[in-house]
Amino acid sequence: MSLADFPITQRWPAAHPDRLQLYSLATPNGIKVSAALEELGLPYEAHKISFDTNDQMTPEFLSLNPNNKIPAILDPDGPGGKPLALFESGAILLYLAEKTGKLIPDDPAGRYHCIQWLMWQMGGLGPMFGQLGHFHYFVADKVKDPYPRERYTVEAKRMLAVLEQRLDGRPYILGDDYSIADIAVWPWIRTLGGFYGAGEITGLDKLANVQRWFADCSERPASQRAISIPS
Template structure:
């Protein structure tokens, strides 16, 4: 069994099951990417709730694992070659888990890179733009009198949803018939538009019928239903 005491984060959030992957997250659109993935592939893990609103992700203990101070992050005691590995950045974690478990990432090289390109699309577009829109519609930015910043991000989210809607016009998942990490990466963010940020009307969400149908299929998956609530608040 790996000695996790070498990782300072375990002093603040001790591992009760040291042989299991340790997940440090909060059920935000970014955080649930990893919990959904872990539920999908069936890898045993131990979740730790990181209260980002209380500044826990900026603590020395958390930043010892992720110097960028963002959730999610993982510590896998059984990494490559049996050595522990610590990882942050949700996209990197999804790729790592897919390769570790041999699930949700095609073996065919062309399909593999096409899947990863959609993960990068989420990481560089859907996630950041939706998060910024959320700041200007739900959080402090909503009180700003100047609505031009809000409208900038609303317009970009609407454009991105249009891209997604076009791709999903003739397929069930982003890679066709196969559900992959491309879908896993996007579920939390798309779900947040109507169900967390409450901006369906603002972005015309109901008009993106293919995205809505995709989201409905995704939310019907038992692993997604479980993952959206993990880690539970302690």
Template structure:
């Protein structure tokens, strides 16, 4: 069924029967590309260039009025009807429930997984992102380091919470990788890599986080998803 959504005027679908992904290879963006790779769902990625202000274009805003990536169109949504969806956490839950993978069907385990997903959305992402701003981008020129240090301290606290939880566990939920890991570890990787904040947060003090991050980064689906969509 051909797409009739306005976003396809700017990003035409070559394979209209596949999930259409509109994204960038950022920590939030790769959550969805990694999940799609892990789940082996057919999809077609489209690069949303912030340099070109694609996220502010009428076509993108027709799908996501919040002008953030990632966003998807699924031609085979609930009830066989097309579904447009944005917010990375919502997309992870949707894809997991669509396939019956990466999110347990057991109610208690499911809600425990969702609590860690919400923990990432409400804490890890905003705090690590602000630390990245103050350490690597425009904030590094501010003479007053109190704002930076606030995010340093909160990032350390969050890493400590995660490190303690991971003791004796292979993954956040125990024995299996889940959408909680897919949400959390791209941000941890970005914090110590792209944001260059390892020394600030005392990276060596979180051996359990370091161990699971290495296992996460070694997964073939993760390695593929981290570079999707490919930058031009």
């Protein structure tokens, strides 16, 4: 089996079929995988999945991810040397880390702690920030009931407090080493205070540990490249 056997390559042909294929957009979830790929130095080819033209709803994209969300990947050199198709940003981060043996601790306890914080982002911080962004930024002029915005503001503040406490005395979420846990959380903090404009209502600017950690993550060359991938 080769990449040509996957329908998605008919719409987005692989110029370099020997490289990992990334189907994405520079949203928080998309940036996660781009940042990991840049940190790891894996050869890859990025394809833009445009929401403006509903690329995520095309039969070709749905053949790779039936959940019609970015990012998704095709790795021509998957387990056993066979191509692997994968969606969900958390699963992709875990796969890339384990494939390379980087950005995740080697010891079992450390590995599970890393997965723990990755799941925390996937199941809590990301969805809650996304809902806050929806009601605070996207439909603020359409939804007059203050409850949804207040509800997700409170939850976002709670999760930021968890992160602030976790980073007390630690350079990164796991401790001394940068990991996929940091990569998963960082783009969402960036979007909360930037694109969503919700930094003030969540008290983000007052969280010293989060701000210090966020600045460090943002200054990494891989992070700076990732925010513009795909171009």
